Amino acid sequence: MHTPHRIGAALLGALLLSGCANHLPQRSEQEERIERKLLDHSLQIDVGEPKVLELPQRRIRINEQKTFEVTEFEVTRRYDRYTPYQPWREVYEIPLGAVAIVAGVGANILNVAMLGRLPDTATKDWISYGFAGINPAMNVESNGRSEQNLASIDEKQLDKRTEYSSLPWADRPVTVKAGNQTHELTTDRGGILRLNLLDDPFAEQDLRQVGSLLLSIEDPSDDTRADAPLLVSHNLRGKLQEAHRLIFDDLEDDEVYQWVHRVKRLSELGLEEEASELEQSLIELTRNDPELQKEFLGKLMKDAGRLAADPGEDREE
Structure with a gap:
């Protein structure tokens, strides 16, 4: 007989305990989002000219290269805000709510006499605050402790x-396959392979054949790869071993005329860059x-017809 009353009382008690959230004005925020979709990815190796290597050094x-589809969106997020109970x-x-209601009613009466000159914060907000305050199942609005939930997301392209x-x-890394051997080199910051x-690691290999x-x-991120052949002339292959000995065999035990011979022979082989580098190494x-250097420069001019000077003298001046 009393069961319906008990159920009603239980529901009212649950309502008082759980309470209701006091909803605040919705908040929105906007931001721009950029979506980049990779359409094409390729690698390019420019071995330079001529296609047949006639000199031992080459800058590659x-x-x-990448192609992207770029889409710009304006994203608007809207949030439902509320004051938790x-x-x-x-x-x-x-x-405080009861006091606010009385004050709000008084303000409205006074506002009539003042021909509506009182602000809405006195005539309307006080009454709204008061009714929320006297409601036992709701707290008054509070921006300071408000919470929010994402209500919707709108995207506009x-x-x-x-x-x-x-x-x-x-x-x-760049892999260079030379005959039956494979070497791994590295490009510089400008993407140049020297x-x-x-030089090593090729100096240890017989490249005549x-x-x-x-x-x-190869880019391991998506397995994009590129290959490029570079022919090595028969003439160059025949010079490499002799040129390597002329450049890298011990210099300090040689006589001055042997130094001059090395520089002159490299020039005769058509390896002018290597001849100049060896020449400067000997000057250094x-x-x-000074006497030994003068002797070397003199013989270099007399026997090889090369005019050279110590670059350090210009720096000292």
């Missing part, structure tokens, strides 16, 4: 375009022995 340029706040909100990028293959067949080099690069080696 390597680039990475805390029962213990009713201890002070109910009496602003622009769609295609972008291209070409960047150097900087500080990345290939020198007189190697007619071409195969350069390979004799920097602290």
Whole structure:
């Protein structure tokens, strides 16, 4: 007989305990989002000219090219804001709410006499605050302790375009296959591979039977790769071993005329860059022995017809 009353009382008690959230004005925020979709990815190895290697040194340029579809969006997020219910706040909100109602009614009466000159904060906000305050199942609005939930996300497309990028293959590995051996080199910050067949690791290999080099690069992120062959002339292959001895055999035990012979012979082989580098190394080696340096420069001019000077003298001046 009393069961319906008990159920009703239980529901009212649950309502008082759980309370209701006091909803605040919705808040929104906007931001721009950029979506980049990779359409194409390629690697390019420029072995330079001529296609047949006639000199032991070559600068090889390597680039990475990408094509993107770029879409710009304006994203609007809307949030539902509310003041969460805390029962213990009713201890002070109910009496303050009653006072606010009385003050709001008085303000409205006074506003009639003042021809509507009072602000809405006195005539409307006080009454709203008061009724929320005396409601035992609701707290008054509070921006300070408000919470929010994401209500919706709207995206508006602003622009769609295609972008291209070409960047150097900087500080990345390059595999060079020479005959039955494979070497791994590294590009510099500008994406340049400085290939020198007189230097390591090629100096340790007999390249007389190697007619071409195969350069390979690969991006492990998506397995994009590129290969490029570089032919090595028969004439160059015949010079490499002799040129290596002329450059790298010990210099300090040689006589001055032997130094001159090395420089002259490199020039005769058509390796002028290597001849100049060896020439400058010998000038540097004799920097602290002016008489020996003078003898070397004199014989260089007389026997090889090369006019050279110590670059350090210009710096000292």
